[in-house]
Amino acid sequence: MTTATLDDRLGQSWQKPHLITNPLLRWGLFIGALVYVVLAVSSIDVNWSRVAEGLSRGWAFVTAFFNPDFVSRGGDIWDGIIESIIITITSTVVGIAISIPIGLGAARNIAPLPIYLVCRGIVALSRALNEIIVAILLVAIFGFGPLAGFLTLSFATIGFMSKLLAEDIEEMSKVQAEAIRATGSSWLQWINYGVQPQVMPRLIGLSMYRLDINFRESAVLGLVGAGGIGATLNTAFDRYEFDTAAAILLIIIVTVMALEYLSGIIRAKVQ
Amino acid sequence: MPVSTDVNGAKVWQLHNRNQTITRWAGYLAAVAIFMWCWQRISEATTWFFVWDAPRIAADIGSRAWPPRWSYMDNLWGPLWDTLNMATLGTILALFMAVPVAFLAARNTTPSAVFIRPIALFIIVATRSINSLIWALLLVAVIGPGVFAGLLAIAFRSIGFCAKLLYEAIEEIDEKQVEAITATGASRWQVMAYGIVPQVMPAFAGISVFRWDINIRESTVLGLVGAGGIGLQLQSSLNTLAWPQVTLILIVILAAVIVGEWVSAKVRGAIM
Numbered sequence: 001m002t003t004a005t006l007d008d009r010l011g012q013s014w015q016k017p018h019l020i021t022n023p024l025l026r027w028g029l030f031i032g033a034l035v036y037v038v039l040a041v042s043s044i045d046v047n048w049s050r051v052a053e054g055l056s057r058g059w060a061f062v063t064a065f066f067n068p069d070f071v072s073r074g075g076d077i078w079d080g081i082i083e084s085i086i087i088t089i090t091s092t093v094v095g096i097a098i099s100i101p102i103g104l105g106a107a108r109n110i111a112p113l114p115i116y117l118v119c120r121g122i123v124a125l126s127r128a129l130n131e132i133i134v135a136i137l138l139v140a141i142f143g144f145g146p147l148a149g150f151l152t153l154s155f156a157t158i159g160f161m162s163k164l165l166a167e168d169i170e171e172m173s174k175v176q177a178e179a180i181r182a183t184g185s186s187w188l189q190w191i192n193y194g195v196q197p198q199v200m201p202r203l204i205g206l207s208m209y210r211l212d213i214n215f216r217e218s219a220v221l222g223l224v225g226a227g228g229i230g231a232t233l234n235t236a237f238d239r240y241e242f243d244t245a246a247a248i249l250l251i252i253i254v255t256v257m258a259l260e261y262l263s264g265i266i267r268a269k270v271q
Numbered sequence: 272m273p274v275s276t277d278v279n280g281a282k283v284w285q286l287h288n289r290n291q292t293i294t295r296w297a298g299y300l301a302a303v304a305i306f307m308w309c310w311q312r313i314s315e316a317t318t319w320f321f322v323w324d325a326p327r328i329a330a331d332i333g334s335r336a337w338p339p340r341w342s343y344m345d346n347l348w349g350p351l352w353d354t355l356n357m358a359t360l361g362t363i364l365a366l367f368m369a370v371p372v373a374f375l376a377a378r379n380t381t382p383s384a385v386f387i388r389p390i391a392l393f394i395i396v397a398t399r400s401i402n403s404l405i406w407a408l409l410l411v412a413v414i415g416p417g418v419f420a421g422l423l424a425i426a427f428r429s430i431g432f433c434a435k436l437l438y439e440a441i442e443e444i445d446e447k448q449v450e451a452i453t454a455t456g457a458s459r460w461q462v463m464a465y466g467i468v469p470q471v472m473p474a475f476a477g478i479s480v481f482r483w484d485i486n487i488r489e490s491t492v493l494g495l496v497g498a499g500g501i502g503l504q505l506q507s508s509l510n511t512l513a514w515p516q517v518t519l520i521l522i523v524i525l526a527a528v529i530v531g532e533w534v535s536a537k538v539r540g541a542i543m
Binding site for chain 2: 040147
């Protein structure tokens, strides 16, 4: 039996179904996307001679990774890293401390409507503003230094933690909370024994994750004058000291990996 | 262990025993000590005069910054278009690079779990831990300022994020479908195209849109280090202390971010 007769007997051969069933919409989207990409690509003018000139510099940077210079600016790097770590720790602690009450307020099942709306507003504001932009404004107001960085990251932490904490509280088991309430507990006792034990593992996990994020962010806040290793890194790039820049980047990568590993262990323990 | 008898013979319930309690308190003490030390370091590095002066300065900036200079909008359409392009083309470029990395990193598709998987995982961690602003700084130093550097910065930064989520999706696929395709005598590539790819396609689309949304946020500030887009306008307005322009630019950035988030939520709602 040949394939043709097999197809005849079985009717139409099988075809993969399309992702979007409406052909008009499918082709419309496809052509629209194609037009956009062509327009976008053509609007980017690349100065190829400048790129070619830079390639040797790029290669110098890549090779610098195999020969990083930790020593010649060792003092600056050390100060910057310590400052970044300090900003990370303080902003994570303060941010979480503030985001717990806001998280409680942003959970619809335990907060009355007016408080809920205010807290959700704070969360939305904090999430919509980019860290760097907040840092620029705070540097303009509070002057250069790690204080601006600390305030920026605390503010950013509030949006992140409160939102996720509130979602976790909204998903908690009501039965346990009701049991505590039935014993005639006060509001604080109710939160402490009915709600907190249920969300604690997730809160710790999220805190570790946020610590990780805050460290990464603190590495760039220095670019706008808000303290930390970013300022040292910026100087290194400006002077084309790629070996120092490579050393700083390696330290950042290693610290982030170590933090990720550590938070993995802690999260596995509490969950 | 948690229940002990006290001197009067009554039973006392405790969550932790003595040693656990002491260890816990030592831990708390260490944490507080570290925090206080950090706090002190920040306070030493702060010029408190500026801090006490902050409310006045904030009020001053506020009064200068309002109302926003709407006429400046004419100068913003171009940079806004550049910003959008950096985010979109950067995401597309990142996906092209992330897909092979994800397949090399997933335990069930990697050709070698001992040699290639760690390399792929290192690429994922390294690109993720370097912020897009740092990528932009580096690329501006190497290939010169402009949108192209910003686009590449977005692309490089996104590889790790996309590849990480994608390889987790690949590891979670239903192996039965892969076995069924293999049983028909399909080649390695056919197994991939018909057994694995259709299963991870929704995740892939979701990840791309999610990352595109994040990239819109990130591309708005890349101009601060010279990588083009609306951040460049922000930088020059800040440098000339043109606060009404700064207000307008911040409003435009906020609007772009909200529109991006809305589109991303709609698309993800439609495919997931």
